[in-house]
Amino acid sequence: MYKQEVTLQNETGLHARPASLFVKEASRFSADVKVLKDGKEYNAKSIMGILSMGAGKGDTILIQAEGDDAKDAVEALVKLVNDNFNE
Amino acid sequence: MKGIGTSPGIALGHVIVYKEPEIAVTKEQVQDIDKEIDRLEKAIKIGIKQIENLYEKTLKNVGKEEAEIFNAHKMMIEDPEFIGDVKETIKSQEVNAEWAVKNTADKYIEMFENIEDEYLRERALDLKDVSKRLLRILLDIETMDLGSLEEESIIVAEDLTPSDTAQMNKDMVLGFVTELGGKTSHTSIMARTLEIPAVSGLKDITNKVKNGDFIIIDGKEGIVLLNPSEEEIKTYEQKKKDYKEFQLKLEDMKGKESISKDGVKVEIAANIGTPKDVDKVIENDGEGIGLYRTEFLYMDSKTLPTEEEQFEAYKIVAERLEGKPVVIRTLDVGGDKDIPYLDLPEEMNPFLGYRAIRLCLDRTDIFKTQLRALLRASAFGNVKIMFPMISSIQEIRDAKKILEEAKEELRKENIPFDENIEVGIMVEIPAAAVHSDIFAKEVDFFSIGTNDLIQYTLAVDRGNQDISYLYNQYHPGVLKLIKMTIENGHKEGIWVGMCGEAAGDEKLIPLLLGMGLDEFSMSSSSMLRARWIINNTSKREIESMLDEILSLPTAEDVEKFIDEKILG
Numbered sequence A: 001m002y003k004q005e006v007t008l009q010n011e012t013g014l015h016a017r018p019a020s021l022f023v024k025e026a027s028r029f030s031a032d033v034k035v036l037k038d039g040k041e042y043n044a045k046s047i048m049g050i051l052s053m054g055a056g057k058g059d060t061i062l063i064q065a066e067g068d069d070a071k072d073a074v075e076a077l078v079k080l081v082n083d084n085f086n087e
Numbered sequence B: 001m002k003g004i005g006t007s008p009g010i011a012l013g014h015v016i017v018y019k020e021p022e023i024a025v026t027k028e029q030v031q032d033i034d035k036e037i038d039r040l041e042k043a044i045k046i047g048i049k050q051i052e053n054l055y056e057k058t059l060k061n062v063g064k065e066e067a068e069i070f071n072a073h074k075m076m077i078e079d080p081e082f083i084g085d086v087k088e089t090i091k092s093q094e095v096n097a098e099w100a101v102k103n104t105a106d107k108y109i110e111m112f113e114n115i116e117d118e119y120l121r122e123r124a125l126d127l128k129d130v131s132k133r134l135l136r137i138l139l140d141i142e143t144m145d146l147g148s149l150e151e152e153s154i155i156v157a158e159d160l161t162p163s164d165t166a167q168m169n170k171d172m173v174l175g176f177v178t179e180l181g182g183k184t185s186h187t188s189i190m191a192r193t194l195e196i197p198a199v200s201g202l203k204d205i206t207n208k209v210k211n212g213d214f215i216i217i218d219g220k221e222g223i224v225l226l227n228p229s230e231e232e233i234k235t236y237e238q239k240k241k242d243y244k245e246f247q248l249k250l251e252d253m254k255g256k257e258s259i260s261k262d263g264v265k266v267e268i269a270a271n272i273g274t275p276k277d278v279d280k281v282i283e284n285d286g287e288g289i290g291l292y293r294t295e296f297l298y299m300d301s302k303t304l305p306t307e308e309e310q311f312e313a314y315k316i317v318a319e320r321l322e323g324k325p326v327v328i329r330t331l332d333v334g335g336d337k338d339i340p341y342l343d344l345p346e347e348m349n350p351f352l353g354y355r356a357i358r359l360c361l362d363r364t365d366i367f368k369t370q371l372r373a374l375l376r377a378s379a380f381g382n383v384k385i386m387f388p389m390i391s392s393i394q395e396i397r398d399a400k401k402i403l404e405e406a407k408e409e410l411r412k413e414n415i416p417f418d419e420n421i422e423v424g425i426m427v428e429i430p431a432a433a434v435h436s437d438i439f440a441k442e443v444d445f446f447s448i449g450t451n452d453l454i455q456y457t458l459a460v461d462r463g464n465q466d467i468s469y470l471y472n473q474y475h476p477g478v479l480k481l482i483k484m485t486i487e488n489g490h491k492e493g494i495w496v497g498m499c500g501e502a503a504g505d506e507k508l509i510p511l512l513l514g515m516g517l518d519e520f521s522m523s524s525s526s527m528l529r530a531r532w533i534i535n536n537t538s539k540r541e542i543e544s545m546l547d548e549i550l551s552l553p554t555a556e557d558v559e560k561f562i563d564e565k566i567l568g
Helices: A016-027 A047-053 A070-082 B033-061 B064-077 B080-093 B097-113 B118-139 B162-167 B186-194 B230-252 B275-283 B295-299 B307-320 B356-362 B364-380 B393-412 B430-434 B450-457 B465-470 B476-491 B508-515 B524-535 B539-543 B546-550 B555-567
Strands: A002-007 A032-037 A040-043 A060-066 B004-007 B010-018 B153-157 B173-178 B198-200 B214-218 B223-226 B267-272 B289-292 B325-329 B382-387 B422-427 B445-448 B495-498 B519-522
Touching (some): A016 A047, A016 A070, A016 B064, A032 A047, A032 A070, A040 A047, A047 B064, A047 B080, A047 B097, B004 B186, B010 B173, B033 B080, B033 B097, B064 B118, B064 B162, B080 B097, B097 B118, B162 B186, B173 B186, B173 B214, B186 B198, B198 B214, B214 B230, B230 B524, B267 B325, B267 B524, B275 B307, B275 B524, B289 B307, B307 B325, B307 B364, B307 B382, B356 B364, B364 B382, B382 B393, B382 B445, B393 B422, B430 B450, B445 B476, B450 B476, B476 B495, B476 B546, B476 B555, B508 B546, B508 B555, B519 B524, B546 B555
Parallel strands (some): B153 B173, B173 B198, B267 B289, B267 B519, B289 B325, B325 B382, B382 B422, B422 B445, B445 B495, B495 B519
Antiparallel strands (some): A002 A060, A032 A040, A032 A060, B004 B198, B010 B214
16 A cells, blocks of 8 residues: 655645546556545545545645555656646 | 526527426336346446537537536546445445436535535536436436527527537527526526527526417517517517627727727726636736736635735736736725635624725734735736725825835845835725825825725615615716716826726716726626727717716716716
């Protein structure tokens, strides 16, 4: 298992366009990818899951993955967040 | 019949009533669970194909932004959580796929609708659309195909979804009439994009008309005439022609100056709320931005926006305007605009309370951060700073003192900004208008904020339906204050603008021109019309009528005078 914490810095948080970019990116990997926030677990490949999480600007989330490309998946998603979803 | 006009224009034509087929879902216990799962998976595959098809069609016929919605639909119909839940429901409750889809979708829709968030509420609508698609496939329900319209028609419907409008053959659609929805509903937005007239908010209209009925719709006034007389048809044919001609004239206004018949040049500018709004300003050939509301930065966030974030948001607007003036208003919250994380106190009279400049002069930390960001952005364009809700000279002096402190800090840090940045105030409190001769000595410009000025002058809460009839921009008392403010500004050699709704009011524009207003700031969509009015009005002519207008006893008299003697 591979995991890393990251803080959302972009205006919209994990919402709207950033949310769908996040899900699309996660879906590129075969690993099982999850996002943890406030002790709850959400499926990173599910737009419903990510939207219902309601993570806004300034929130810290934990991205964790299990499977062959787990490390790549986590790193790609962390980069996406750190690049502010190219907003 | 009268509804809400949501997209301007006139259409005359025959009706097609578009009704969504009833989808009745019953709960059935099933033995063969694998069969239900299989049915579900097949339905999803068909659904995906349909959605991809709609995406392509919309991309080709409407545009990329409008097509995006089907990408969202696709993500939902494939969503592992949602589909996982549906399958789980089939398995654990041993029920039919239809019931499981409906049940699960309702659960998510309720969750999205309960979150105070416009974006999620829109997603709830998407999910409704997607789940209905699945149910129609599962239940084998045919839908009416708007894509095969063969005659030009006016579509009458309860409401239209993006899926409906995407497959529609738009060459055959003359207009929309819907029962639901307002100016921001999908149907209205689509109608404005396609530039066809639309009226919404007509309850039960789908039962009042039938296929083939002849109707007239006026998308500006919100009027629908069923089975009109020969006379009415003639009148509206003419109106339709006039409207088309006027649209061409407006198009023609792009690239022209805003100059009166007798050669007085003014500035037509835009009110914006976010950097995104600049697209519309450029598209409609705005000569500047007369009001950039900065509240969105504070309201769309869970914490105070940093200097850096604000700087970026102001800088991009300043840059895109390429040297044209950009008047940025400092934080104006309180009143009806709350920011949860500021913990503003509950008040008996919020509009008379702790808001705007009053809050900023108390929370100087928030204020100075914003002023630093504004100053930094001034190095990238023609930025001007405007303070809202000024009622006394002391407030102007205090605000300017903090501005000076911010400037001094930036100088020390060697950060560039416009040393000659203009500083102005909103004139929206009656005392500021009355005392404007003295205020004018302290600032570089005035911008009259009519929405609040009217509300405070007439003591009418503009949000209160019971007394809204008293809220009137033609009130001679209000007009006198406006005239006085403009004159006092000019006496001190400063320019005077207006950034309330009144600045874009076609009846008031000539009057304001006559009074000598220098800058008219309004929503982007009104700018070309305003320019056309200015270019067809003589300032001197109106000026000579002002005394007579301002001595009229009532607002109704003023409006009548304008209708008959100026516009008529």
